[in-house]
Amino acid sequence: SAVISQKPSRDICQRGTSLTIQCQVDSQVTMMFWYRQQPGQSLTLIATANQGSEATYESGFVIDKFPISRPNLTFSTLTVSNMSPEDSSIYLCSVALAVRTPDYSSYGYTFGSGTRLTVV
Amino acid sequence: QQPVQSPQAVILREGEDAVINCSSSKALYSVHWYRQKHGEAPVFLMILLKGGEQKGHEKISASFNEKKQQSSLYLTASQLSYSGTYFCGTERSSGGTSYGKLTFGQGTILTVHP
Numbered sequence: 001s002a003v004i005s006q007k008p009s010r011d012i013c014q015r016g017t018s019l020t021i022q023c024q025v026d027s028q029v030t031m032m033f034w035y036r037q038q039p040g041q042s043l044t045l046i047a048t049a050n051q052g053s054e055a056t057y058e059s060g061f062v063i064d065k066f067p068i069s070r071p072n073l074t075f076s077t078l079t080v081s082n083m084s085p086e087d088s089s090i091y092l093c094s095v096a097l098a099v100r101t102p103d104y105s106s107y108g109y110t111f112g113s114g115t116r117l118t119v120v
Numbered sequence: 121q122q123p124v125q126s127p128q129a130v131i132l133r134e135g136e137d138a139v140i141n142c143s144s145s146k147a148l149y150s151v152h153w154y155r156q157k158h159g160e161a162p163v164f165l166m167i168l169l170k171g172g173e174q175k176g177h178e179k180i181s182a183s184f185n186e187k188k189q190q191s192s193l194y195l196t197a198s199q200l201s202y203s204g205t206y207f208c209g210t211e212r213s214s215g216g217t218s219y220g221k222l223t224f225g226q227g228t229i230l231t232v233h234p
Contacts, residue, residue, distance in 0.1 A: 033221060042122070042207060043162065043224045092161060108152060108164030109209070109222060 006093055006112030013083055013119050020079045021115045023093035028073035033094040033109070043092065049076045083119045091115045121146055123210045125225035132198045132232045140193040140228045142208030151184050151191040152209040152222060162207060195230070203232045
């Protein structure tokens with residue numbers, strides 16, 4: 001299975017500043033996804049990042065607040081801009097990769113280890 | 121629209137069984153199941169594609185009823201390592217085409233005691 005490296009793993013930031021989160025995959029993937037998980041909550045999709053095109057944002061998320069770059073098939077960044085305490089959350093990148101077990105071959109979404117962001 | 125999971129929490133003793141349900145009001149292309157341990161990223165367990173198939177490995181299996189847009193995750197003879205939060209993730213279908221993105225349920229917290 002592929003490996004996703006996400007960094008930073010955690011950060012404490014001042015309100016009004018921005019943080020860029022990086023996600024590196026050790027294989028080429030067409031789509032990368034960015035999720036947010038608030039404490040004790042489920043995962044919410046922020047946007048889908050395709051290489052060579054603009055990211056597609058979900059309802060409630062806008063490019064000015066969460067600009068995304070996807071310069072190649074193995075790398076993406078998510079920036080959390082003009083942060084407020086409400087942005088405190090865990091941010092995760094994800095890719096769909098083949099999953100092979102003794103019984104079947106299918107695909108599943110693999111997640112980076114996450115970035116725990118605290119805005120003070 | 122977020123799929124609905126039930127129950128919200130389950131407490132078991134080792135060796136007991138559990139069923140976690142996931143229900144959607146929208147037509148689905150596939151259902152995924154993930155387990156997340158505290159402080160870690162979600163880990164893929166399995167995917168079920170429309171067609172009513174059932175899959176499993178070891179003592180964890182799942183089914184997908186396409187007509188009802190429901191999926192169930194079955195954990196048998198639970199082990200301490202099964203503890204965590206289980207999420208279903210659904211892919212919607214439109215004319216048979218998957219959007220390729222997941223909408224997650226609110227999660228079911230499973231706790232297994234010795």
